[in-house]
Amino acid sequence: MPSFRNSPPPSLEFVDETTDSITLVFKGELRTESVSKVWGKARKKASSRLISTVIIDVHNINYCDGTGIAMLADLLLEAQRRTNVDITLEGLKEDFQQLLDQFDLKHFKPEPDSNAKPIPVTEEVGLTASQFLQDLKELISFVGEAFYSLWIALKHPSTIRWKDMLLTIERAGVNALPIVCLICFLMGLIMAFQSAIPLKQFAAELFIADLVSVAMLRELGPLMTAILLAGRSGSAFAAEIGTMKVNEEVNALQTMGIDPVRFLTIPRIIASIIVTPLLTLFANFMGLVGGWVVYISLGFPTIVYINQIKSAVTLTDLWGGLFKAGVFGLLVAGIGCFRGMQTSMGASAVGQSTTRAVVSGIVLIVMADGLFSVIYYILGL
Amino acid sequence: MTIKNDIVIQANALTCAYGTSVILDNINFEVRRGEVFIILGGSGCGKSTLLKHLIGLYQPAGGSIKIIDQDLVHANQQEHRRILKNIGVMYQSGALFGSMSLLENVRLPLEEHTALDIHAMNLIAHMKLSLVGLGNFTKHYPSEVSGGMQKRAAIARAMALDPEVLFLDEPSAGLDPITSSELDALIRRLAESLGITFVIVSHELASIFAIADRVIMLDAETKGIIADGPPVTLQQSHSNATVREFFNRGKHNNITQVED
Ligand SMILES: Nc1ncnc2c1ncn2[C@@H]1O[C@H](COP(=O)(O)OP(=O)(O)OP(=O)(O)O)[C@@H](O)[C@H]1O
Numbered sequence: 295m296p297s298f299r300n301s302p303p304p305s306l307e308f309v310d311e312t313t314d315s316i317t318l319v320f321k322g323e324l325r326t327e328s329v330s331k332v333w334g335k336a337r338k339k340a341s342s343r344l345i346s347t348v349i350i351d352v353h354n355i356n357y358c359d360g361t362g363i364a365m366l367a368d369l370l371l372e373a374q375r376r377t378n379v380d381i382t383l384e385g386l387k388e389d390f391q392q393l394l395d396q397f398d399l400k401h402f403k404p405e406p407d408s409n410a411k412p413i414p415v416t417e418e419v420g421l422t423a424s425q426f427l428q429d430l431k432e433l434i435s436f437v438g439e440a441f442y443s444l445w446i447a448l449k450h451p452s453t454i455r456w457k458d459m460l461l462t463i464e465r466a467g468v469n470a471l472p473i474v475c476l477i478c479f480l481m482g483l484i485m486a487f488q489s490a491i492p493l494k495q496f497a498a499e500l501f502i503a504d505l506v507s508v509a510m511l512r513e514l515g516p517l518m519t520a521i522l523l524a525g526r527s528g529s530a531f532a533a534e535i536g537t538m539k540v541n542e543e544v545n546a547l548q549t550m551g552i553d554p555v556r557f558l559t560i561p562r563i564i565a566s567i568i569v570t571p572l573l574t575l576f577a578n579f580m581g582l583v584g585g586w587v588v589y590i591s592l593g594f595p596t597i598v599y600i601n602q603i604k605s606a607v608t609l610t611d612l613w614g615g616l617f618k619a620g621v622f623g624l625l626v627a628g629i630g631c632f633r634g635m636q637t638s639m640g641a642s643a644v645g646q647s648t649t650r651a652v653v654s655g656i657v658l659i660v661m662a663d664g665l666f667s668v669i670y671y672i673l674g675l
Numbered sequence: 676m677t678i679k680n681d682i683v684i685q686a687n688a689l690t691c692a693y694g695t696s697v698i699l700d701n702i703n704f705e706v707r708r709g710e711v712f713i714i715l716g717g718s719g720c721g722k723s724t725l726l727k728h729l730i731g732l733y734q735p736a737g738g739s740i741k742i743i744d745q746d747l748v749h750a751n752q753q754e755h756r757r758i759l760k761n762i763g764v765m766y767q768s769g770a771l772f773g774s775m776s777l778l779e780n781v782r783l784p785l786e787e788h789t790a791l792d793i794h795a796m797n798l799i800a801h802m803k804l805s806l807v808g809l810g811n812f813t814k815h816y817p818s819e820v821s822g823g824m825q826k827r828a829a830i831a832r833a834m835a836l837d838p839e840v841l842f843l844d845e846p847s848a849g850l851d852p853i854t855s856s857e858l859d860a861l862i863r864r865l866a867e868s869l870g871i872t873f874v875i876v877s878h879e880l881a882s883i884f885a886i887a888d889r890v891i892m893l894d895a896e897t898k899g900i901i902a903d904g905p906p907v908t909l910q911q912s913h914s915n916a917t918v919r920e921f922f923n924r925g926k927h928n929n930i931t932q933v934e935d
C-alpha cells in the first residue's frame with residue numbers, strides 16, 4: 295500500500311436543486327488536507343437564505359476523519375443558526391456516525407470568529423491609572439519588605455546565602471567588567487575629543503583633563519555603570535526570579551518555610567551594592583584613560599594630564615560618586631528582583647517583567663541621580 | 676477500516692544516546708497501523724527518550740527509524756515536514772503555548788498546515804477541545820486551567836490535524852479515573868474507526884489493559900526491550916522477573932480489568 299494519505303480530494307455535487315431545496319452529495323474521502331476544497335462551497339449553499347430543505351448525502355464517503363466530521367457538524371449547525379431550515383444527514387457509516395455522536399450538537403455554541411471587542415478609551419485610561427497605583431503600592435510594600443529582610447540579614451549574617459551572593463558578584467560584576475571598561479573608555483575618549491575643538495578656540499585644551507575627570511568621577515562613571523548594570527543584571531534578576539515564579543519554585547520555597555525575599559533577593563541586592571562601586575572605579579579609570587589618549591595626541595605630556603586631574607578633582611568627588619554607585623546598585627537589583635517577584639503566569643510574563651525591570655531601573659537611576667545632585671549641592675560637596 | 680498488518684513505524688537496531696551516555700542500545704520493534712502501542716518501563720529508563728527519537732527531535736546514535744514509509748533519519752527538510760504533518764505529539768509536560776488561549780493552541784497547527792477558513796478552524800479546534808471535555812474552556816489560557824486540563828488540551832492539540840500517528844507521553848498522568856477512562860475510550864474509538872496509530876507512554880495498568888494492543892517494556896539495566904507482546908499474555912506468562920513484578924503489583928487492583 296502506498297502512503298496512506300495520497301488519496302484524491304473529495305467531490306461535491308448539487309442535485310435536485312430547486313428554489314427552496316437542495317441535496318449535497320459528497321463522494322470520496324473527507325480528510326484534513328483536502329476537506330477545505332468542498333467545505334466552503336457546501337456551507338455557502340446550505341446557508342443560502344432561500345433554501346429551507348437541505349439533504350446531505352454521504353453514502354459514498356468511505357473515509358471521514360475528525361476534520362470531515364467537523365465539516366458535517368458545521369453544516370448541521372446551520373439549522374441552529376437559522377430556524378427556518380431543515381437539514382438531514384443521510385448515509386453516514388456507523389464508524390463515522392459514532393465520531394459525530396460524540397458531539398452534543400444541540401448545545402454546541404460555535405466560537406465567535408473575532409475574539410476580543412475593543413475596550414473604550416475611558417475604560418482604558420481608568421484601567422491604566424488603577425494599574426499604576428496598584429504597581430506603586432506593591433513597590434512600596436516590596437521596599438519595606440526588602441529593607442526589613444536586609445536589616446535582619448545584616449543582624450544575622452549567617453542567614454545570608456553567601457554562595458549565591460558570590461555567584462552573583464561574579465556574574466553581575468566580574469563578567470560585566472569588559473563591557474563597562476569598553477563603554478567608559480569610549481565615553482572618555484569621545485568627550486575629550488568633542489570638547490577639544492571648542493576648547494581650542496579659547497586655547498584651553500589643557501582643561502580637557504578637568505572636564506573629563508570631573509564628569510567621569512562625579513556623574514558619568516556611576517551613571518553609566520548603573521545603566522549597564524540595569525541592562526545586564528537587573529534584567530537577568532527579573533528573568534531568573536520570574537522563571538522561578540512561573541515554575542512555581544517560589545511557591546515551593548514558601549511552603550518549605552523559606553522567605554523568598556530573603557532567599558532570592560537579599561543575596562542579589564547585597565552583591566549588587568558591593569559590585570557597582572567596584573565597577574565604577576574601573577569605569578572612572580577607563581574614562582580617564584580615554585581622555586588621556588586624546589590629551590597626548592594633542593601633544594601634552596602625561597604628567598601634565600595627571601597634575602591637571604589632581605587639581606581638578608578631590609577625593610570627595612570620588613567618594614561621592616562611589617556612594618551614588620552603591621545606591622544605584624541597590625535600586626537596580628531591588629527593582630529587578632521586584633519585577634521578577636511580580637511576574638504573573640505564562641511564558642510571555644517573564645519577558646514582560648524583564649522589560650519592565652530595565653525600564654523602571656533606568657528611570658529610578660536617573661531620578662535618584664537628580665536627587666543626589668540636589669543633596670550634594672546643598673551639602674556643598 | 677482498520678488495516679492491522681500495515682507497518683507504520685519500524686525501528687531497526689536503534690541506539691539512543693545523549694552525548695556519550697547510551698540510554699537505549701540496539702533495540703528493534705515495529706508498530707502496525709491502527710495499533711495502540713504502549714511503551715512501559717521504570718522511571719528514567721528512557722521512555723521519553725525513545726519517543727523523542729521516534730518523532731525526530733533527536734538523531735539516533737545508530738540504527739534507523741522508518742515512519743509512514745519514510746526514512747526519518749535521512750529525510751530531507753521537505754520529507755521531514757510531511758512526516759511531521761502526519762504525526763501528533765503530546766509532551767510529558769504538556770508544552771502548551773502560554774501566550775495563547777486553549778483554542779488558539781489547538782488552532783495553531785491548522786493555521787500552519789491547512790487551507791481552511793477561520794470559521795472552520797475555530798469549529799475544529801472547539802470540537803477537539805470538547806472531545807477531551809474542555810468545550811467550555813476555549814478562551815482560558817494554559818495558566819488559568821488545572822494541570823490535568825492542560826494535559827487534555829495538549830492531547831487536543833496533538834489531534835488537531837487528525838494525524839495518522841499520535842505520540843502521547845503519559846496522557847493519563849494527573850487525570851482522575853473517570854476522565855482517564857473517558858480518554859481511554861476515545862483512544863480506542865479513534866484507533867478502531869479511523870485507523871489512527873497510537874504510541875503511548877503509560878504507567879497506568881488499568882488503562883494499559885483497557886487499550887493496549889501491544890506493549891513493550893524497556894529496562895534501564897539492559898538498555899533494551901525486555902518484554903514485547905499483548906499485555907494479558909505478558910502478565911500471565913513471562914519469564915522475566917521484572918516484567919512479572921510490574922504486572923503483578925497491579926494485579927491486586929486491576930482484577931476486573933484483566934478479566935474483561
Ligand atoms: N537532555 C538530556 N541530556 C542528558 N541525559 C538525559 C536527557 N534527558 C534525559 N536524559 C537521561 O536519559 C534517561 C532517560 O530519561 P527519560 O526522560 O527518557 O526517562 P523516562 O523513561 O521518560 O522516565 P519518566 O517515566 O520518569 O518520565 C535518564 O537517565 C535521564 O537522566
Ligand SMILES: [Mg+2]
Nearest residue numbers: 722723724767
Ligand atoms: Mg518521561
